[in-house]
Amino acid sequence: MLIVTDGSKIGGKVGAALSIWKGDTETKTRKLALSNYCTVYQAELLALCVATTEVKKSKSKSFGVYSDSMSALQTITNYDSPHPLAVEARQNIKASFLHGKAVTLHWIKAHAGLKGNERADGLAKEAAENSRKRPDYDRCPISFVKRSLRMTTLEEWNRRYTSGETASVTKLFFPDALVAYVIAEKEYSPSNILHHKS
Template sequence: MNNTPITFSEHFKLLGIIMDQNLTFVQHSEYAIKKAQNIFKRLCIFIKPTWGIQSENVKIIYRQVIEPIVTYAAEIWHTATNLIKVRDALLSLQRGFAIKIIHGFRTLPTIGSIALAGLTPLPLRIKEIASSEHTKRTKVTKYLPEDILYDKRIPVEDLMHPAKRPEIKITEVFTQDDLDPFYTADMNRVFTDGSKHDEAVGAAVVIYHPDGSETSKKYKLHSSCTVFQAECLAIEQACQLCLSLGLEKSTVFSDSKSALNELMNRSSTNAIISNVQKIVANINEQGHQIHFSWIKAHQGLLGNEAADAAAKHAATLHKQPDFSKFPLSYHLKNLRKDTIATHEQIYLFNCENHRLDEPDPRRPLPEFSGEDPRRKGHKNNSHVVDFSAKPTQRLKLKTASQSRRPDKPGDVSGTKIGQQVRAVQVSYSWEKTIDIFKAK
């Protein structure tokens, strides 16, 4: 162009992602790590082993600043973590922050510092975030069949016009005296509830009509659903019944404040709540009235107890679920379990091999014996110290253990001393470190 040759670039930057010719994203990982390292260097000024910023604040900075920088657009470049040099660079960066979090010295090993800081190795964290973003985009999860879809949010452009969205107010019922005013000649009392027990989820609606008749409906949800989804579904079905039955005046009672608070949000993008607001708008257009009230649970109130019993029975029904959409929390919960399990496998592998790297799937994991792998190869036990003894006693024991050489031929005092030292050996407790991962 204008006698100027245009050369091809080996990589380019687009929306914060550096893309190379082979799409290895090595340059992007180096860019993200360098950006985080610059922050780390400035942070080191205020953090020393014996003084400085508190550990909790350092951990907040790491989680809220460093992790978002490194894991930005992880779904795009997470394949780079399959390369050993990228994993080593990420763990090297994380090791520095882990040592600052625990106020440790720079001689601490990577695996120990990350474990004591209670952090997830960055390569695993990147894959975890990439998996969650993939689920949001594809609406499916690897933990469920593909016909069970993600309960996604409604786009803002698909919501009702703000002028048509109903304004919903909530009253509160604590005792039977608060419930008595609703027993009028023209009031339909609608009680809703959701239940989840042993992976069984159900919802129910119980309507008490003014003429003394009763209507009860039960709904089974997929085992991946939450109690919040069950409560919202019960409210939705209750409003739908009020609309289809043509009830002129009704009050919907629910013991879920979270569901009712979401219902009061006129800009909610929850799919079920948005549909409830549309049904309420249709009821109002017909000239009918519908009100909502929070009722305190497990107080012996007749309608609430009946709805609770019906919801528990609905969860045990042997039929196809009436609602089969999993929440994002279900995917994240199972993903976290897999991450912790992988973390433990890597930990056990590296206790044996002294390397923080992913194990070879072709090689079985070693059996964990609880012994300190650093003892391997030592012959004179000079590295063994009784950590339960006082500092002065430790020095004596260590000095004695080093006096292995007899002073005279046939003198076995050094050997006896060595035997005494070995009798008070305390193996390093690696099991406590593993408990850290299990507690997360």
């Protein structure tokens, strides 16, 4: 049995999917919705995790699980990774092995014309675009939290900067704190500082 997984983010919406094949026949599909703040990486991991759940539930004995996300596959096969989806996937694979099932994970090149991969890609896009239900996965990625905190901090800094009575000379050059931040971030980046030293 062959299970092809994929994740997608379109127009700020995130979806994941899997397409299950027996020979040349697609036997089952799953479309999964994720919260809009989730990443494609999370979608890829969710699809792989759900695929391993399907393996565990199936009566078949041999499975190939395919993904075009090398990073998601590496997370699952890295036993030091504490990501909850990777841990669950590993537990599912172990339980499947204990029940005499052969499970192999494979990386496939994205958009290389493989029927199952193109199908999973289309299903993941549908899951992202047409989702009107409660998300199947809604854990907030750390990158989203960091970005949100940075934007909130910058907006507060800009509010104080523009409404403050001080720094009138600085405001002639930088009327907006956000512009000053962008310039300072570029000028004083670690690579730029190292470049000027050498």
